[in-house]
Amino acid sequence: MERSPYGKERRVKRVRISSTYTALSSLAVEDLGSEPPHLRQCKATVNFSEVLTTTVAQSLGVAKRKKLLKSLEEVVRDEQAKSTKVVGTEMVVWTNGPASAYSLTLCEECKGGDSAEQMLLCDQCDRGFHMFCLSPILVSIPPGDWICPHCSKSTIAHEFLMVQKKIVDYFRIQNLLPSKSVTEAIERKKRKKQSAFSFCPPKRGRRLLPYVPTIDPQRRLKQMASLATALTSIGVQFSDSLSYRYAPRTANRAAHEKGGMREMPRDDKEAFDKCKAMCKSGLWQPLTVAYDMRQGFVVEADEDIKDMTFIAEYTGEVDYMCCRHYDSGNSIMGLLFSDDPIKELVICPDKRSNIARFLSGINNHTEEGRKKQNVRCVRYSINGEARVILIAMRDILKGERLYYDYNAYYTEYPTQHFV
Numbered sequence: 573m574e575r576s577p578y579g580k581e582r583r584v585k586r587v588r589i590s591s592t593y594t595a596l597s598s599l600a601v602e603d604l605g606s607e608p609p610h611l612r613q614c615k616a617t618v619n620f621s622e623v624l625t626t627t628v629a630q631s632l633g634v635a636k637r638k639k640l641l642k643s644l645e646e647v648v649r650d651e652q653a654k655s656t657k658v659v660g661t662e663m664v665v666w667t668n669g670p671a672s673a674y675s676l677t678l679c680e681e682c683k684g685g686d687s688a689e690q691m692l693l694c695d696q697c698d699r700g701f702h703m704f705c706l707s708p709i710l711v712s713i714p715p716g717d718w719i720c721p722h723c724s725k726s727t728i729a730h731e732f733l734m735v736q737k738k739i740v741d742y743f744r745i746q747n748l749l750p751s752k753s754v755t756e757a758i759e760r761k762k763r764k765k766q767s768a769f770s771f772c773p774p775k776r777g778r779r780l781l782p783y784v785p786t787i788d789p790q791r792r793l794k795q796m797a798s799l800a801t802a803l804t805s806i807g808v809q810f811s812d813s814l815s816y817r818y819a820p821r822t823a824n825r826a827a828h829e830k831g832g833m834r835e836m837p838r839d840d841k842e843a844f845d846k847c848k849a850m851c852k853s854g855l856w857q858p859l860t861v862a863y864d865m866r867q868g869f870v871v872e873a874d875e876d877i878k879d880m881t882f883i884a885e886y887t888g889e890v891d892y893m894c895c896r897h898y899d900s901g902n903s904i905m906g907l908l909f910s911d912d913p914i915k916e917l918v919i920c921p922d923k924r925s926n927i928a929r930f931l932s933g934i935n936n937h938t939e940e941g942r943k944k945q946n947v948r949c950v951r952y953s954i955n956g957e958a959r960v961i962l963i964a965m966r967d968i969l970k971g972e973r974l975y976y977d978y979n980a981y982y983t984e985y986p987t988q989h990f991v
């Protein structure tokens with residue numbers, strides 16, 4: 573479902589210049605021997621003028637192209653001192669394997685020099701880090717300069733103060749119900765619909781259930797503060813609905829979906845509207861956002877949650893997929909897939925969003941990873957507009973981390989290094 577719109581060229585863009593060079597030069601590697609691979613001698617022939625016209629070089633911009641050229645010249649000087657032969661603008665490099673001459677940078681975390689195309693170079697100290705060895709993992713090359721964890725002074729934002737007024741203002745909560753009436757309302761509901769709270773086998777009706785907020789107002793405040801902390805620390809504003817600053821609302825027509833999009837059933841729509849209204853009045857989902865060293869921000873259940881319960885709508889700025897093709901955002905979600913590529917839309921939660929953007933993804937390359945999934949991602953037409961909803965796909969116990977499949981419809985999101 574979630575699409576990572578980067579191309580291979582873009583992936584090497586911010587990788588160390590010599591790796592960029594390696595990636596380019598490997599196009600021209602000619603294997604010369606029948607020895608075991610590590611002993612083989614290879615010949616790499618690179619034509620500089622060709623290098624600078626490749627898509628990679630073209631995507632770099634003038635300053636970076638100059639840097640690449642400078643770096644290539646440095647490589648030539650270094651290699652001239654070794655066994656490299658340079659003829660005009662062509663260079664012949666003798667190496668012990670196609671990439672070995674330029675895989676000199678080792679990852680500071682795993683000390684390995686493999687996967688050069690995934691090795692990021694710190695723009696401050698020049699040290700190398702595999703994107704998948706970072707904590708949290710990076711799945712795409714970050715835009716602009718990248719500063720490694722050793723040089724970066726940034727820490728997780730200070731916890732959002734758990735002052736009710738601050739939280740009410742932050743989330744622009746309307747008609748906050750006094751704690752007592754909230755407790756009474758939830759208790760009343762609890763008595764009426766006892767089954768919604770018991771953990772007996774889920775009903776197979778497959779109807780969407782509204783979430784059940786935590787009764788204790790202090791805990792609800794904590795849940796909200798944890799989301800506010802996470803959002804403020806990544807510089808994202810809270811928004812529980814889709815925003816249309818890039819693509820107009822009129823572009824979001826579920827009818828454009830290839831093969832059509834299912835209209836949300838009436839009962840489900842009632843549950844959906846109810847959840848949206850609860851959220852507006854501060855009756856939050858029983859979820860907290862925590863920080864995990866490997867995964868970054870993650871979402872955990874703060875109550876038992878029943879199968880088929882509404883978790884959240886995936887919100888953010890709606891944009892045309894073609895405009896985000898080279899966006900390195902790792903949270904972009906597909907919204908509309910059409911026969912006409914111009915009409916395809918994505919949700920970008922990098923400026924405004926809600927808790928949905930913090931849910932983890934499963935590693936769908938392993939059986940163990942797939943077993944973790946407890947939430948699914950569904951797209952519905954609601955009043956003719958495409959929307960993306962996250963729904964519990966089994967009973968979830970308090971304390972469990974929430975996971976869904978980032979590749980529900982597409983297999984482009986690189987989850988092979990996910991924990």
Ligand SMILES: C[S@@+](CC[C@H](N)C(=O)[O-])C[C@H]1O[C@@H](n2cnc3c(N)ncnc32)[C@H](O)[C@@H]1O
Pocket residue numbers: 708709710711866867868869870902903929930931932933934935989990991
């Ligand atoms: C949609 S965001 C999820 C929120 C993210 N953890 C954060 O801190 O903003 C996707 C990113 O989260 C991290 N992530 C999600 N699931 C993961 C997993 N199972 N293992 C490791 N990292 C994961 C990866 O860095 C991924 O690119």
